[in-house]
Amino acid sequence: MNKLIFLKAYLRGFIVSKFKVQNNNAETNRYKDYGILNPSIGTANLGDLIIYDSVYSKLRNIYPDDLFTDFPTQLYTSHDAMISMNERHLLFVSGTNLLSSNLDRIFQWKIHFGHKRLLKNKVVLMGCGWWQYQGGINKYTAAIYKTILSKDVLHSVRDEYTANKLKSIGINNVINTSCPTLWSLSPEKCKQIPVSKASEVVTTLTFYHKNSELDKTMLRILSENYNKVYLWIQGMNDFHYYNEINENFHNIELISPSIEAYNNLLEKGNIDYIGTRLHAGVRALQKNIRTLILAVDNRAIEISKDVNLNVIKREDVLDMVNFIDNDYVTNIKLPTGNIDKWISSLNKYK
Known part of the structure; x- marks a missing residue:
C-alpha cells in the first residue's frame, strides 16, 4: 500500500x-x-x-x-x-x-x-x-x-x-x-545541572526498537533505586509497549503524552532523566535535569561522539547504576x- x-x-x-x-x-x-x-x-x-x-x-x-x-x-x-x-x-x-x-x-x-x-x-x-x-x-x-x-x-x-x-x-x-x-547547552547552562542523584526519575521507552528483556531491566533498576519513577509517553505506541512488559512495578506513574505534561514534571525539579528516547533526554537537559540516555540506534551514539552527550548503549543497561550512584558533571561540548x-x-x- x-x-x-x-x-x-x-x-x-x-x-x-x-x-x-x-x-x-x-x-x-x-x-x-x-x-x-x-x-x-x-x-x-x-x-x-x-x-x-x-x-x-x-x-x-x-x-x-x-x-x-x-x-x-x-x-x-x-x-x-x-x-x-x-x-x-x-x-x-x-x-x-x-x-x-x-x-x-x-x-x-x-x-x-x-x-x-x-x-x-x-x-x-x-x-x-x-x-x-x-x-x-x-x-x-x-x-x-x-x-x-x-x-x-x-x-x-x-x-x-x-x-x-x-x-x-x-x-x-x-x-x-x-x-x-543542544545549541542552548553552553558551559554556563551545563553548570546549572545537578551533579548528584535526585530522589525521583523520569524514563521513556521506544516502541519501534523493542527489547523487552533490556527494557524491563531498565525499569526494574529505576524502580529499585528511586522513590518514584515517572514514565513519559512520548508516543501512543510506547504506552502499548509498556503494557506488554509491565511487571506491576509498585512505584511507576505514567505521564500523559503531551509536551506540557512533560515540561511541568521536569520543572518541578529534584528529578533525573534515564531513558531510551533521545530528545526526551535533551529536553531534560534544557530544563537543567541530570540526564543519561540509553541509545537504541545510531542517533544518540553519533551525537555523543561529537558533543559528549551522556549516552550508553542499551545493551549496557547495568552500567546505568554507575550514573545513579555516582556524581556526574554535564559537559556538553558544542561545535x-x-x-x-x-x-x-x-x-x-x-
Missing part, C-alpha cells in the same frame, strides 16, 4: 511539475518569506515537537521580522503545496533523522522526483541526521539531494556520520553543528564555530 501511495504521488508530481512555469515574483518586499519543513506535522512522536521548538526558536533569532510557513515532511504534499514551497526564499528542514540512502524505499521524508524542479536549490538542512546506519546512496536519492539542497549556503547536520554521507555524493557545503536542540559559520552563511538571504 505504501508503495502504491508513493508511486501515485511521484507520478502526479513529476508529470505536473514538468509543465508548471515557476512564478518568481521579482517585487521587492520589506519582509522575507521562509518555509520550514516541519516533521512535527502529523507526527505520532512528540520528540519531533521538541526538535521543532528549538529549530523555530533559533530561526526566529536569525530572522526576527520575517514570515515562516510550515510544510510537512511526514505527510505527502499536493502539487499546490509544492508550488507554495517554491515561492519561499528558502526552505529549512527542521532537524530529525529524515535523510536516508534510498528515498524510494525509506519514507521518513515524503519527497520524490516531482519535487526536484520546484524545490531546486531551495532547501537548507538544519541539524538533520541519517535514518540509520546504511550503505551507499543510490542514484535516485543522490539526484534529489543534489538538486534541491542549496548550493549557496552551508547545510547543518547533527553528526559527522551524516556529513560524510552527503560528502560521499559531492555535497561538500555541509558542516556538523550537532542538533539544534560553536560551526554553528556560527552556518548562521553566517545565511546572511545573504537576510
Whole structure:
C-alpha cells in the first residue's frame, strides 16, 4: 500500500511539475518569506515537537521580522503545496533523522522526483541526521539531494556520520553543528545541572526498537533505586509497549503524552532523566535535569561522539547504576564555530 501511495504521488508530481512555469515574483518586499519543513506535522512522536521548538526558536533569532510557513515532511504534499514551497526564499528542514540512502524505499521524508524542479536549490538542512546506519546512496536519492539542497549556503547536520554521507555524493557545503536542540547547552547552562542523584526519575521507552528483556531491566533498576519513577509517553505506541512488559512495578506513574505534561514534571525539579528516547533526554537537559540516555540506534551514539552527550548503549543497561550512584558533571561540548559559520552563511538571504 505504501508503495502504491508513493508511486501515485511521484507520478502526479513529476508529470505536473514538468509543465508548471515557476512564478518568481521579482517585487521587492520589506519582509522575507521562509518555509520550514516541519516533521512535527502529523507526527505520532512528540520528540519531533521538541526538535521543532528549538529549530523555530533559533530561526526566529536569525530572522526576527520575517514570515515562516510550515510544510510537512511526514505527510505527502499536493502539487499546490509544492508550488507554495517554491515561492519561499528558502526552505529549512527542521532537524530529525529524515535523510536516508534510498528515498524510494525509506519514507521518513515524503519527497520524490516531482519535487526536484520546484524545490531546486531551495532547501537548507538544519541539524538533520541519517535514518540509520546504511550503505551507499543510490542514484535516485543522490539526484534529489543534489538538486534541491542549496548550493549557496552551508547545510547543518547533527553528526559527522551524516556529513560524510552527503560528502560521499559531492555535497561538500555541509558542516556538523550537532542538533539544534543542544545549541542552548553552553558551559554556563551545563553548570546549572545537578551533579548528584535526585530522589525521583523520569524514563521513556521506544516502541519501534523493542527489547523487552533490556527494557524491563531498565525499569526494574529505576524502580529499585528511586522513590518514584515517572514514565513519559512520548508516543501512543510506547504506552502499548509498556503494557506488554509491565511487571506491576509498585512505584511507576505514567505521564500523559503531551509536551506540557512533560515540561511541568521536569520543572518541578529534584528529578533525573534515564531513558531510551533521545530528545526526551535533551529536553531534560534544557530544563537543567541530570540526564543519561540509553541509545537504541545510531542517533544518540553519533551525537555523543561529537558533543559528549551522556549516552550508553542499551545493551549496557547495568552500567546505568554507575550514573545513579555516582556524581556526574554535564559537559556538553558544542561545535560553536560551526554553528556560527552556518548562521553566517545565511546572511545573504537576510
